[in-house]
Amino acid sequence: MSRILNWSEDELSSYYEDREIDLSWINKSSRHQFRWKSLKGPWITSDRRISSSKKLIELFSKSMPTDVYVSTSSWLDPINLPRIKDTKRPSPILLDHLVVFDIDIRPFCLTRLEEARKATLNLR
Secondary structure (H helix, E strand, O other), X not given: OOOOOXXXXXXXXXXXXXXXXXXXXXXXXXXXXXXXXXXXXXEEEOOOOOOOHHHHHHHHOOOOEEEEEEOOEEEOOOOOOOOOOOOOOOOOOEEEEOOOOOOOOOOOOHHHHHHHHHHHHOOO
């Protein structure tokens, strides 16, 4: 059985204060959209380009995240991207898109992660 984790704003703030988020796998983080689910509930989309882990964590200070998402697409301008059904604004310019396999099996735990790892290896 999985357990639900409940964090406080102070616990999350302390966590990010002492750590750096590894963005080295992204060629140019400033070309990607970042979103995070706040402790208060709604998803927040960055209204700024993210050039470093430090800049991202600075944005968190207003609303600590429980989940962080970075787009696998890189855009000429990743700020204020239109929704898929938005036909009134011009389409954004897509520069690149990473190939990603999102393989997770609920409930989220080490046993399920191992199953996902094995499933990934079987894709070869």
